[in-house]
Amino acid sequence: MPLRALADVSPAEWFVEANAPWWTRVCLGAPGFDADARLQLIPDLTDASTTTLRRILPHHTTTADDCYFAQWDGSGWEPPLPPTGTTFSVIDEETHHAVRDYHLFAGALDDSGRWEGDPPHLMWPADHAWCVAADVDPDWIGVGGTQALVDEVLAAPGLDATRSAYDATDWETR
Numbered sequence: 001m002p003l004r005a006l007a008d009v010s011p012a013e014w015f016v017e018a019n020a021p022w023w024t025r026v027c028l029g030a031p032g033f034d035a036d037a038r039l040q041l042i043p044d045l046t047d048a049s050t051t052t053l054r055r056i057l058p059h060h061t062t063t064a065d066d067c068y069f070a071q072w073d074g075s076g077w078e079p080p081l082p083p084t085g086t087t088f089s090v091i092d093e094e095t096h097h098a099v100r101d102y103h104l105f106a107g108a109l110d111d112s113g114r115w116e117g118d119p120p121h122l123m124w125p126a127d128h129a130w131c132v133a134a135d136v137d138p139d140w141i142g143v144g145g146t147q148a149l150v151d152e153v154l155a156a157p158g159l160d161a162t163r164s165a166y167d168a169t170d171w172e173t174r
Contacts, residue, residue: 002114003069003107009088011068012104014128022090024167026100028142029122029131031166035150038140040160052158053143054113057132060149061125064109070102070122075136100135 020031028036039049058064073087089098102122112120124131130145143153144166153161 003105003111006104006106007086009086009104011106011126012070012088012102015070015122015124015131016088016090020166022092022099025133026090026121026135027133027138027140028164028166029133029144030124030128031144033130033144033146033166035147036142036144036164036166037150037153037161038142038164039153040162041139041141048158049160050119051113052156053132053153054109056149056152056156057125057130058109059152060145061109061127061129063126063129066126067107067109067112068122068124068126069105069107069112069120071105071118072121072136073101073103075118075121 015025015030018025018030018032024031028038039053061067070088087101087103090100090102091097092099105120109123109125112123119134120132121134121136122132130143130149132144133142142164143150143161150163153159154163
């Protein structure tokens with residue numbers, strides 16, 4: 001079943017209202033998880049890598065069939081937009097201006113493998129057991145979740161992953 005474009009963006013409120021700077025949220029995901037990791041994108045995250053990650057994530061949520069996927073509207077990829085064109089915005093705490101607007105989609109985690117174009121920039125299950133962030137600027141994907149999830153990501157063959165501090169968003173301290 002394809003992912004469904006959503007006009008109601010309220011499932012993203014937990015991410016929008018999370019207590020972390022906007023840059024940290026869009027680069028590493030929502031705060032507050034037991035552990036964090038980064039998947040390196042140099043030279044590129046391969047289809048095999050994303051398949052491996054999609055195989056790991058369902059084991060660490062009770063809602064693998066009820067997930068959310070956000071696509072930055074500035075990515076250049078034109079997904080089937082929600083009926084009203086509704087987006088949710090991440091706000092810069094200092095300027096109070098929107099810095100990222102996202103279209104929200106819902107569906108099963110398995111269905112995200114059939115996502116065409118750029119991969120989702122954010123994804124999380126309805127139970128908020130983990131969060132994956134793939135912003136357009138950094139050369140990594142942030143994964144936050146339980147220690148067991150991060151341990152499995154770090155041990156997975158084919159994933160170039162490292163443990164990360166949640167607030168390490170600069171290229172020198174990661």
